[in-house]
Amino acid sequence: ADSVKIGFVSTFSGPTAVIGNDMRNSFELALDHLGRKIDGKPVEVIYEDDQQKPDVGKQKTEKLVQSDKVDFIVGYIWSNVLLASLKTAVDSKTFLISANAGPSQLAGELCSPYVFSTSWQNDQTPQAVGTYMNQKGVKSVFLIGPNYAAGKDMLAGVKSTFKGQVVGEEYTVWPSQLDFSAELTKAKNSKAESIFVFYPGAAGVQFLNQYAQAGIKQQIPLYTAFTIDELSLPLQKDNALGVPGAQQWVNDLPNEENKKFVADYRKKYPGLRPTFYGAQSYDAANLINSAVVAVKGDLTKKDAMKAEMEKVNFKSVRGPFKYGNNHIPIQNFYLQDVVKDAEGQLSLKTVATIVKDDQDRFHDKCPMK
Amino acid sequence: MYLVVEQLLNGLQFGLLLFLLAAGLTLVFGIMDFVNLAHGSLYMMGAYFAATFVAWTGSFVLGALMALGATLLLGIVLEYVALRHLYGRDHLDQVLATFGLILFFNDAVRLIWGPAGLALPLPAWLTVPVQIIPGVYYPAYRLMIIVVALAVAAMLYLVVMRTRIGMLIRAGASNREMIGALGINIKLLFTLVFGLGAALAGLAGLMQAPILTVQIGMGENILILAFVIIVIGGIGSIRGAFMAAIFVGIIDTMGRAFLPDLLRKVLSGAAASTAAPALSSMLIYLLMAIILVLRPEGLFPAAKR
Amino acid sequence: MAETKMTETLLAVDGIETCYGLSQVLFGLSLKIKSGEMVALMGRNGMGKTTTIRSIMGLTPARSGAIRFAGEAVRGLPSYKIAKLGIGLVPEGRQIFPNLTVRENLVAASGNRFSASDPWTIDKIHALFPRLAERTNNMGVTLSGGEQQMLAIGRALMTNPKLLILDEATEGLAPLIRDEIWSCLSMLKERGQSVLVIDKNVGNLARIADRHYIIERGRTVWSGTSEELIAEPDLQHKYLGI
């Protein structure tokens, strides 16, 4: 082939299009940084909208594989969309790089030589939060999360590392619950020392609003995973100030690649800030680049490309990481906090490293050794 | 005990929140008999308008008023251009047409305001918790929602059930041809009522924006809830919608608050922890199904057509 | 009202043609009503009587021809404008509002648009139909057939129209009430009310109506006064089957 074809499946319509857009922006930026060429060949990217529906995502993946005959497929925000699409990619031996979704199956029994992740396994982030709460000496926690797979994974993740007492655990209706006052009242009355929540996207905005308005913010501190990011922060505003979370990437990580990524992103997309979704997509582009360069553009050498990717032979914006046997990163997790930055705007800041070289707990189940 | 009272209060205020949502729909669907799926879109537009105008003017009240006017106007335009041709038609035609409007509005909003959503912060005077009885604080803004919802309920009831206009709307909904033959300009009347329904949707949107979110698609799940309320209450009955909203609000809140503990007492730990969330997720639907099986025309059936 | 001269034309229908979709029902039908006159429309089932009235009211607009009411060309106007000019309709099949109470049915569209000196009020309707007074807070849908018919008549009267149109208004009424309606109509006529009436009771019509039109397949085939009608039994036999 005289060009490198990449399919990019993400959500570009509906309320969560904002995530898809950020992923695409970052991916485009990465291509810019690569001179829009990989190993001298032009890059062609085909973006497909999965509408956040598994069967649509699967169909788009099939289109990319069968009709566009792409060499790589990147993207996937949602676990269920990824799981629905996985078989198509694997059966056709097309490399698939998950730039966000990290269901446990992917790390365990469904791991595949052709599948890599530039994000994490779902449980890793809340595990880091749990660890951090131990470090802070928190004695008890009240857990609140949405009632769907990721929500349950998140709460399970915290519980697996948190050593204090879990005094309560509430699941709310996903995605339609509007009002969290019942749960907040329970949390307040549970006498727990802290509250942990996982509410991605709009629900996170909503939860923080109600948490602050109910006056609980002054009483019980909140710990979060995937609830505050650069997309939700402009809507959460002061409600998010001082609410900690954990992440494998924060915009102010002090490595050179990251500085360049963040600065150029803000230059290219005025008014926007990159997010961890973007960082993962940016890394995905560079991962692809490293593989293609290693085989000198001969995209038929799948084994060689796989071997090269396993080596992580590129500079990630999150700093150095390794791949586990299951192609999930072994990486650091950082504590992030919301502060007012130099420009007086709210932004996320790295406070500390919570865990170093963390590996997911499902890699044993992966048949690849 | 204290906890129960507080949860009851939560339930009550959630119920009133739901009524605010359902109010405009009661008017347009319950009384005018027009299935307007785009009600959720008007709700969304209300919130977006409010967020925009509040940011422009810097005043919450002024921005909210402008947003109300804007949704009223939008509703009237929508009715005038398209929807008025669908009154006599099958409900399902209305479903398809207004479904199209949902698609349109979602993408229009994304085009105009971007996919990220907007923030509608509260003015400081509405953020302070108010002491309602000694020792019990309540968010000021939630009190305001309660007041507005009650006012809307009263206004709707008076207008629809106690005035000539209300009679004409109800008459027009059951037999447009005949009301016209009695010398009433039902088209104009319906346009205005539809506009009012839109404004109520907008009102719900802008009132809820500060505690919920301003997001694309924010109206869709809420729309279902509003339909649930109206159906449980009995289509066409404002009193029914009001009671149903409070009923659902309380049951849902109490269910979420106490069901898990209750189940834990009955079932084993593992079974309870999977059953409880599933059950409380279904609660509203379960409630509706039970009510409709027992009372196929809702709790307060309006007179049969 | 009593002063209105019988010479003035209130309604003039001139050669109208009306279709339901593709099937034409009226073929150049004409008729005329003067102020204060009571005119009857006769014809067998399905000949187009109701369609004539629907065309006048703009409910099924006529495709061609002319309709003038109270000096205005009304063909093509929306029905509410025509009604506002002063036509009160008791439609075929009652068509009361099922989801309104009896009282609401009466007052919803009521009014005294032409400031009649002695307008119809709810009390007068109750006096005319005591049965309605007993049912005043019942929903329209729960009324018996005859009660609904009374309600439909009362509703039309409450608009205090210049021209009252009755399409089979005595259908389903008990004989006593029916007699009541006929005497009410004579009384109205005395007061100068113009009336267009469709009914199958030719005897009563001949007694109180001034003129008659017979419709056959969408055309007026005969018109004349009551005396002429009675004088020509052939006519009744040929067109009405008596």
Place this chain on the structure above:
Amino acid sequence: MPDPLLRVDNLVRRFGGITATDNLSMEVVPGELHAIIGPNGAGKTTLISQLTGQVMPNSGTIRFAGRDVTNLPSYKRSRLGLARSFQITSLLKDFSAIDNVALAAQAHDGHSFRFWGSARKERHLREAARAALERVGLGTRADIVVSQLSHGEQRELELAVALATRPQLLLLDEPMAGLGVTESTRMVALLKELRKEVTIVLVEHDMEAVFALADRITVLVYGRVIACDVPDAIRKHDEVKRAYLGEQHAVTRHG
């Protein structure tokens, strides 16, 4: 007198504060044409609806052909041979006239859980339907969709549908209403013929027809039977004159 075909005992039906049927008892014997008259709102339609099962009584019993049918749903009563026409026309508006009638015939021709053959091609159903239409004078209008029939034609169709169920007892709720003079005359003639085949209960405000047809007349006022007798006696009945007939019909005589 033979055993009654229909026997109603102490029937009561209330609507809120209104007692539409007030402790009503009556009998219909086989072969008679039994008219029910009474002022508007007297409860005639409500009675018919209770007999055929659209409305359930609060108390009392209804026996039909020796069987207690008080609690049977309407479709089962229809199978036993009770048929009615509706005062306020109730037809399948988007079906053709003949389909309306053929369905009625089908209902009484074995079960309808037949999923395969085309029902419109079943000759005997179509022919039965056509015959019923001819009888009421709608033979030429068979293929017209009901909503396009005139009011009077729909009234005639009501009867055809009831006939097609081949009932033992036919309950007619104002079959004359909405018919023109010609059609009324034709209807009277038809009923005269029908009464030879089937027992009929006739609710009607057209007194000429009632007195011309009825064997017995029951008079209802406010849900109660105030008289039940042969036509001549009813005509002279003072209370009936006062409550219902007025003077005109009391004096005029027919045939």
Place this chain on the structure above:
Amino acid sequence: MRKLNVSNAVAALMCAALMLLPLYSAVTGNIFILTLFTRIVIFALAAASLNLIMGYGGMMSFGHAAYLGIGGYAVGILAAEGIGSGFIQWPVALAVSALFALLIGALSLRTRGVYFIMITLAFAQMAYYIASALSRYGGDDGLTVYKRSDFAGLINLSDRNQFYYLCLACLFGGLYLIWRIVNSRFGLVVQGVRSNEQRMQAIGFHANRYRLVCFVISGTICGLAGALLANNTDFVSPAVMYWTRSGDLMVMVILGGMGSLFGPVIGAIVYLLLEELLSQFTEYSGLILGPVLLLIVLFARGGIMGLLGRMRRG
């Protein structure tokens, strides 16, 4: 059916095109179009089943996607438990769908009109939440079907063409069945009940019994579509049961033309194709698709089939 008018011509053309599609795909090497149409055909079958109760029976089910899920889960769960034979999976899928329809129908048919819409929605949502709680089978992450149904070598579902023709055969079979039903005694009764229930009761039909049977037939056909969909996607998840999916099915039916045999098929093709094509051109497909739907309602009574039906007369 013999009348040669525009709508029949279009329907015939459409069937022919669907039959020849694999040929086209083979000649042009465009595999994807086959994949795309396999999905469309499956949804067309689901929409056709909905049309049976909605268009002919007057029962507006807003929970029809539940059967897609139930059929799918029957296949998925059996596969996960090691039972790969289609001879077991498919009958189970149909039986479970029928049973569910029987249960839901018996309860829902007490209500009418919008109440019916909402109660069917309620049951479908409950099915959705129950499936989401099945953590053994993936919860709401869904369940991967590793191996398609095995028909003992009679037909290979993993072969694109064979699978497509199987789906098409199911669609045509379903349509033929519906056509026969609609014109049968049973079908006339069901349509009569839609038109005037009181009248049908009065002439001797137990309305709800007919409705219920119709509801079950429809649910079963939709369950078949669900089994096909699970094989096509190699995956089932609660998302197929979410109310928006039921809404999509309704839209397909109304768009194509309720109460016309081929309406839902046209509806499914137009709706899904438009969605796919528009998404190639623009990210704001709703700005076009939305008004198109509105215009179709405003100017084409009875959906696309209604429009075609009137074309002759101009």
